[in-house]
Amino acid sequence: xxxxxxxxxAVQEQIDASVEDAVKRARSQLGKGESLPFCExxxxxxPEARRRAVPGVRRCIRCQSEYDEEQAAxxxxxxxGSKDSQLR
Numbered sequence: 001x002x003x004x005x006x007x008x009x010a011v012q013e014q015i016d017a018s019v020e021d022a023v024k025r026a027r028s029q030l031g032k033g034e035s036l037p038f039c040e041x042x043x044x045x046x047p048e049a050r051r052r053a054v055p056g057v058r059r060c061i062r063c064q065s066e067y068d069e070e071q072a073a074x075x076x077x078x079x080x081g082s083k084d085s086q087l088r
Contacts, residue, residue, distance in 0.1 A: 025071075029071075030056070031054055031055045031056020031057055031058070032056045033056050034056070035050075035051035035052075035054065035055065035056055035057040035058070036051075036057065036058050037051070039058070039059050039060040039063050040058045040059060040063075041059055041060075041063040041067075042060060042062070042063050044060050045060075046059075046060050
């Protein structure tokens, strides 16, 4: 039972939406197509072993690490505006 102005099941809907967003974000980051021979950011060669291990790889390890850090920083923002995020 929801309290206040929230309808029944609102909390579960919030959880489901957050999980769905995370799954979409993870799927969008999966490699597609052939791996690039050179990093799309710094243009350094991508080692053959990395290209075989990560299908569709587009960045060298250094640039991928930087990209992942940037994505993690922007993903920590709760765009749905839950009470918890507003209280911080």
